[in-house]
Amino acid sequence: MGNSMTDQTQTSEMQTPPRDQSDQKPGIIRVEGMHKWYGDFHVLRDLNLTVDQGERIVICGPSGSGKSTFIRCINRLEEHQQGKIIVDDVELTDDVRQIDTVRREVGMVFQHFNLFPHLTVLENCCLSPIWVRKTPRKEAEATAMEYLERVKIPDQANKFPGQLSGGQQQRVAIARALCMKPKIMLFDEPTSALDPEMIKEVLDVMIELAGSGMTMLCVTHEMGFAKTVADRVIFMDGGEIVEEAPPHDFFTNPQEARTQKFLKQILAH
Amino acid sequence: MKKQTFDTRPAGPKPWNDPQVRSIFFQTIAIALVFWGGWVLVENTLSNMESRGISTGFGFLDETAGFGIIMNLVPYDATMSYGRTFWVGLTNTLLVSAMGVVAATILGFIIGVARLSSNWLVAKMALVYIEVIRNIPLLLQIFFWYFAVLSNLPSPRQSVDVGGALFLNNRGLYLPEPLTQDGFGLVWGGILLAIAAVVAIRVWAKKRQLATGQIFPTFKVGVAILIAVPIISYLAAGSPIEWDIPALKGFNFGGGITIIPELAALWIALSLYTASFIAEIVRSGILSVSKGQTEASKALGLPNGLTLRLVIIPQAMRVIIPPLTSQYLNLVKNSSLATAIGYPDLVAVFMGTTLNQTGQAVEVVAITMAVYLTISLLISLFMNIYNRAVAIKER
Numbered sequence: 001m002g003n004s005m006t007d008q009t010q011t012s013e014m015q016t017p018p019r020d021q022s023d024q025k026p027g028i029i030r031v032e033g034m035h036k037w038y039g040d041f042h043v044l045r046d047l048n049l050t051v052d053q054g055e056r057i058v059i060c061g062p063s064g065s066g067k068s069t070f071i072r073c074i075n076r077l078e079e080h081q082q083g084k085i086i087v088d089d090v091e092l093t094d095d096v097r098q099i100d101t102v103r104r105e106v107g108m109v110f111q112h113f114n115l116f117p118h119l120t121v122l123e124n125c126c127l128s129p130i131w132v133r134k135t136p137r138k139e140a141e142a143t144a145m146e147y148l149e150r151v152k153i154p155d156q157a158n159k160f161p162g163q164l165s166g167g168q169q170q171r172v173a174i175a176r177a178l179c180m181k182p183k184i185m186l187f188d189e190p191t192s193a194l195d196p197e198m199i200k201e202v203l204d205v206m207i208e209l210a211g212s213g214m215t216m217l218c219v220t221h222e223m224g225f226a227k228t229v230a231d232r233v234i235f236m237d238g239g240e241i242v243e244e245a246p247p248h249d250f251f252t253n254p255q256e257a258r259t260q261k262f263l264k265q266i267l268a269h
Numbered sequence: 270m271k272k273q274t275f276d277t278r279p280a281g282p283k284p285w286n287d288p289q290v291r292s293i294f295f296q297t298i299a300i301a302l303v304f305w306g307g308w309v310l311v312e313n314t315l316s317n318m319e320s321r322g323i324s325t326g327f328g329f330l331d332e333t334a335g336f337g338i339i340m341n342l343v344p345y346d347a348t349m350s351y352g353r354t355f356w357v358g359l360t361n362t363l364l365v366s367a368m369g370v371v372a373a374t375i376l377g378f379i380i381g382v383a384r385l386s387s388n389w390l391v392a393k394m395a396l397v398y399i400e401v402i403r404n405i406p407l408l409l410q411i412f413f414w415y416f417a418v419l420s421n422l423p424s425p426r427q428s429v430d431v432g433g434a435l436f437l438n439n440r441g442l443y444l445p446e447p448l449t450q451d452g453f454g455l456v457w458g459g460i461l462l463a464i465a466a467v468v469a470i471r472v473w474a475k476k477r478q479l480a481t482g483q484i485f486p487t488f489k490v491g492v493a494i495l496i497a498v499p500i501i502s503y504l505a506a507g508s509p510i511e512w513d514i515p516a517l518k519g520f521n522f523g524g525g526i527t528i529i530p531e532l533a534a535l536w537i538a539l540s541l542y543t544a545s546f547i548a549e550i551v552r553s554g555i556l557s558v559s560k561g562q563t564e565a566s567k568a569l570g571l572p573n574g575l576t577l578r579l580v581i582i583p584q585a586m587r588v589i590i591p592p593l594t595s596q597y598l599n600l601v602k603n604s605s606l607a608t609a610i611g612y613p614d615l616v617a618v619f620m621g622t623t624l625n626q627t628g629q630a631v632e633v634v635a636i637t638m639a640v641y642l643t644i645s646l647l648i649s650l651f652m653n654i655y656n657r658a659v660a661i662k663e664r
Contacts, residue, residue: 077564096572104570114565118583127579128569134482173565180569 027086028053028184028215029074034083036066036073043069044080045239053183056216058226058247061236062262067219070236071186074217075106088183104132107177111189113169115161121148121172122157125179133180140179147175151205167198171205178209185209187218223266227251235259314631329627330355336622338613340529351623358618359640365535365614366601366644372540373600374593377547384552395548403545408606410542415534415610422530425521434514442528443515452509459502466498467491531612535604543600547593554589555581586659594652598645605641615640 029051036044043066051057059067072078073085076092076099085092087102116124125144129135135143148154151171153164161169170190177185187206191199203225210216210229220226226233226247233250235243235258243250243259254260284290318325330352337347342360345353383395402410422439423429429437436443474485503509515525558581566576607614608621615637624633 075568077567100570100572103568106568108565108568110561110565110568112561114559114561116562116565116580116584118587128571130478130482131484131575131579132570132572134484136482137479139482176569 026050026052028088029217030084030086031074032084032086034073034080034085036069036078036080036082043239044073047083047241049234049241049244051184051215051217053215054213056210056214056229056231057218057234058230058232059217059219059234059236060221060223060226060262061242065236066239067236068188071188071217071219074184074186075103075108077108104180105182106184106186107180107182108186109170109173109177109188109190111192113161113166113173113193115169115173115176117161120158120160121153121164124161124172125176128176129179143181144175144179147178148172150178150208151175152201165198166194167201170194170198170202174202174205174209184215184217187216187220189219189221191220191222221266223251235262237262318631323628325629325631327632329629329632332627334623334626336626338618339611340532340613351627354623355615355619355636358613358615361532361612361618362601362604362607362614362616363644365532365539365607365612366604368536369539369543369600369604370597372536373543373547373596376540376544377596378551380544380548381551381555384548385555399545399548402541403549407538407542407603408609411534411538411606411610414537415530419530419534425517428517428522434512436515436522438522439530440521440527441530442533443522444526444528445515446513446524446526448511448513450509450511452506455506456499456503456509459499462502463495463498466494470494529612531607531610534610535607535612539600539603542603543596546596546599550589550592550596551585554585557588558584583659587656590652590656590659594649594656597648597652601644601648602641 027050029049031047031049034044034047035042047070049057059071061067069078073080073092074087080092088105090098090102092099092102115121116127119127122141122144125147126137126140129140129143130137133140145154145157148157151174153168153171153175156164156168156172161172164172174190190206191202194202199222203222206216206218206225207229216229218225218230230247232244233247234241235250235254235256237258243254243256245255250259251263254263281287315325331350333347334349334351334354335347336354338345338354338357340361341357342364343353343356345357380395380398383391384399386392386395420439422437425436425438425440427438428443431437434445470485470490471487474487478484513524515522515527562580562584563576566580567573571579604614605616608617611617620633620637624630627633
């Protein structure tokens with residue numbers, strides 16, 4: 001299969017990183033019978049999902065299928081109206097304290113990076129550790145530099161986000177989220193706003209992160225990434241989870257008609 | 270073989286098509302027109318004044334004014350010079366402008382944020398306030414406060430009496446005046462000490478946060494110190510303040526401090542009017558920060574208050590400052606509507622009475638215009654400096 005999407009990750013010659021099974025906690029994210037409405041519009045219908053610690057989940061589906069809305073519910077950027085979401089033993093309710101507790105442990109990377117333009121790269125990374133975790137600045141800066149090195153841009157630390165390319169900005173965004181030492185990372189189409197030649201540098205960082213045992217939920221259209229990294233692929237359509245399978249089965253032997261149609265469309269060009 | 274060079278560039282345009290020649294030509298014409306216009310004006314004025322026997326010059330400023338002014342911040346009475354009336358008018362203008370800028374800023378920010386409130390009633394009330402106030406002419410509002418509200422307060426004999434110290438009637442608001450006695454120096458010392466302590470605590474708290482990460486409640490402790498230390502030093506000095514309490518003498522009150530209704534009406538109207546514009550500026554500034562910024566901040570675990578303080582406001586300020594500057598300039602210039610209700614500002618006193626009595630129209634108008642120009646340019650200068658400090662660096 002020589003399509004452009006899979007090429008991105010195949011060229012990086014990464015094998016599926018081995019999972020560290022030692023300190024796994026079952027069900028770090030538990031979603032039970034969750035529904036969400038926008039007014040009268042039923043966006044998410046009866047979602048059920050359990051994610052173990054260290055698991056890597058890729059969520060895909062056609063646009064408007066509710067996949068972004070779904071992962072935004074997991075750190076309560078969107079409210080759900082029915083059912084339960086329990087993250088690291090804390091249930092997401094209207095309680096602001098519980099929401100803040102969950103958000104501290106869940107990092108998120110957005111499609112449009114959302115870096116703070118008035119702060120330097122280093123300040124972006126240190127802001128939350130200093131104000132939320134109350135880390136001394138020196139320590140926060142040392143940690144930030146560590147993660148900036150991991151995403152391979154320590155030399156840009158004192159620049160402003162507007163001075164960086166899209167790929168660099170997204171890598172800063174990943175480093176910024178990691179500086180809070182989260183237990184879970186959410187990725188909301190992290191490569192969709194990038195030029196093709198920058199997609200690889202971001203995916204490489206994500207693959208490296210997956211190898212370190214991070215629990216990851218990733219909404220993406222990068223099927224090559226899904227094949228390389230995911231433990232499970234979830235296919236959503238019309239606000240429902242249509243199919244859920246390990247990547248090999250998902251791509252070679254999809255069960256549902258809608259999944260087959262979707263895969264045909266995205267892989268056949 | 271000799272190397273030959275060819276200029277392969279096309280020949281330059283004809284002079285009348287050359288943009289540089291054109292711009293020099295038109296600029297020369299424009300400058301010539303301006304100078305000619307200016308010369309005609311000056312020439313005309315001088316010859317007219319000569320034919321009417323009006324003397325020019327600023328000598329009139331030393332002559333005795335001979336008229337009273339109802340409010341003066343610098344010492345003044347009718348025996349003083351016209352030059353002195355200028356200072357009285359100027360200080361009155363500066364007073365009402367400064368009071369207006371402060372009140373309009375505070376009110377404007379509150380209403381601007383209220384306009385974005387998720388509380389339906391609060392948001393709609395802010396909307397109604399803005400739409401009503403900013404769509405009624407300012408002069409009308411000044412008249413409203415002066416004639417419809419403040420003139421209808423009771424007469425001095427039926428004053429609204431608050432604790433026998435504060436009186437409100439149609440002649441103004443009368444407040445007790447603190448007269449400092451011997452030993453008040455200790456209280457000044459206390460105030461300075463408190464300020465120094467707060468500054469020191471701020472520096473120390475910042476340093477400690479950087480070093481250990483602990484956040485000190487600087488604001489609460491600072492307020493406590495600013496209140497407690499002066500009070501303690503006041504008591505320690507044996508309460509060295511005597512209050513000059515206003516009292517009814519004949520038909521009016523004497524003693525204390527008076528806020529005349531002209532000042533109050535002008536101040537209220539200017540503040541409310543300008544606040545409605547500032548509110549819209551603040552709202553647009555906050556809305557200009559994309560939703561993604563709030564989401565990113567929340568996703569990092571920053572609570573709402575910190576999100577507003579560390580992420581939203583710093584970015585909103587760069588959008589707010591430039592139009593805010595023009596509102597401040599408007600307020601200062603609008604304060605000249607004081608003439609309409611007789612508040613003795615620069616225009617009412619100097620360009621009104623002084624001009625009428627001396628007839629030195631050119632000099633008086635020139636001075637007054639120069640003053641407003643100077644005030645406006647100074648405000649612009651300070652706001653531009655501030656703006657540069659909060660501007661975002663990109664590329």
